Amino acid sequence: MGRVLLPFEFYEPESVAEAIDLARRHSAPFIMGGCTLVPSLRRRQRREPCLVSLARIPGLDDFSIHPRTGMRLGAKVVASALLPHIWAGKRFAALHEACEQLYPPHIGNMGSIVGNLCSGVPYFDLPTAAMALDAELHVTGQGGDRVVKLEDFYTAKFQTVLSRGEVVTQVFCPPHKADSGSSFKKIYRSRRTIDDLHKLNAAAMVTLDEDRARIIDARVVLGSWSFRPHRYRAAEAVLVGEAPNFDLFEQAADAVLAELDPVTDLAWVEKTRFAQCRVLLRDTIAQAASRAKSRHDPFEDAAEILEDAS
Numbered sequence: 553m554g555r556v557l558l559p560f561e562f563y564e565p566e567s568v569a570e571a572i573d574l575a576r577r578h579s580a581p582f583i584m585g586g587c588t589l590v591p592s593l594r595r596r597q598r599r600e601p602c603l604v605s606l607a608r609i610p611g612l613d614d615f616s617i618h619p620r621t622g623m624r625l626g627a628k629v630v631a632s633a634l635l636p637h638i639w640a641g642k643r644f645a646a647l648h649e650a651c652e653q654l655y656p657p658h659i660g661n662m663g664s665i666v667g668n669l670c671s672g673v674p675y676f677d678l679p680t681a682a683m684a685l686d687a688e689l690h691v692t693g694q695g696g697d698r699v700v701k702l703e704d705f706y707t708a709k710f711q712t713v714l715s716r717g718e719v720v721t722q723v724f725c726p727p728h729k730a731d732s733g734s735s736f737k738k739i740y741r742s743r744r745t746i747d748d749l750h751k752l753n754a755a756a757m758v759t760l761d762e763d764r765a766r767i768i769d770a771r772v773v774l775g776s777w778s779f780r781p782h783r784y785r786a787a788e789a790v791l792v793g794e795a796p797n798f799d800l801f802e803q804a805a806d807a808v809l810a811e812l813d814p815v816t817d818l819a820w821v822e823k824t825r826f827a828q829c830r831v832l833l834r835d836t837i838a839q840a841a842s843r844a845k846s847r848h849d850p851f852e853d854a855a856e857i858l859e860d861a862s
């Protein structure tokens with residue numbers, strides 16, 4: 553870091569159509585808060601002679617969060633905007649927690665949620681959390697609109713399915729069944745490089761049946777292990793149909809570990825990382841299940857009804 557930025561042209565369009573046109577004509581990336589983009593330009597990891605800012609486009613900072621209709625976050629919504637929102641904390645807890653745990657915290661005032669998802673950085677937290685919530689991205693480009701599931705969004709390290717001139721206008725997390733709970737956790741060390749072996753993050757969503765006795769749906773996601781977060785369906789299969797309990801959560805964590813390849817040839821690093829990963833996954837699933845079990849709250853339902861009526 554510490555190197556000066558090379559000169560670049562900077563456009564500030566006032567509509568999505570104009571932004572798309574400029575990005576295509578100049579083969580330029582979009583910029584929002586610049587928290588990923590500017591450091592990569594400074595480090596010369598990227599060379600971009602032209603940038604197209606989304607900051608002046610109206611409407612992209614809209615967001616709505618409701619248990620019945622889901623969560624919609626426009627492209628300009630920064631991570632800290634989610635924190636005071638009661639429904640975000642209760643019904644979309646995984647993403648709320650990931651935003652809350654951004655470090656240093658002031659990054660959340662500048663960095664957009666969509667920008668974090670679009671960066672394609674393997675160790676970022678929000679993709680892991682959003683994937684557990686089954687998020688999808690609304691993309692607009694010259695060829696029209698399309699919706700891309702976050703699971704299908706990443707193609708390689710720092711690469712996504714977006715082509716130049718395609719802009720993500722919003723991220724949508726669908727509403728979940730009543731007895732669902734989600735959770736996000738990470739193991740974080742201050743050393744932050746692409747090869748940082750100490751960073752791990754996990755997110756889970758668990759849905760219980762009406763009696764809250766058995767798991768009827770589960771999503772288990774581990775991030776920072778490969779170039780993108782992954783869902784582990786074998787672990788989800790371990791959980792579905794069973795009564796939630798600690799042994800079961802450990803079995804699910806083991807099912808994830810069985811699918812992981814070592815990322816170094818240093819045996820002691822791998823041993824530590826696998827051990828950390830097991831605990832992280834077990835506790836994340838346990839917390840999601842515990843939230844699913846305790847979430848049903850008559851006061852919460854009353855608040856929902858009042859909110860609908862107003």
Ligand SMILES: Cc1cc2nc3c(=O)[nH]c(=O)nc-3n(C[C@H](O)[C@H](O)[C@H](O)COP(=O)(O)OP(=O)(O)OC[C@H]3O[C@@H](n4cnc5c(N)ncnc54)[C@H](O)[C@@H]3O)c2cc1C
Nearest residue numbers: 581584585586587588589655663664667668670676677720
């Ligand atoms: C010091 C520091 C600490 C951080 N700590 C954490 C952390 O603990 N956990 C974590 O997960 N992240 C962390 N981050 C990452 C940070 O959260 C992201 O950099 C930020 O959220 C990105 O949003 P932005 O608006 O700044 O994106 P930008 O930097 O403006 O853009 C990022 C990328 O996304 C593209 N892009 C942005 N918006 C759109 C759009 N609407 N459509 C299409 N493409 C788009 C850009 O072209 C660019 O390639 C940290 C960053 C810094 C600098």
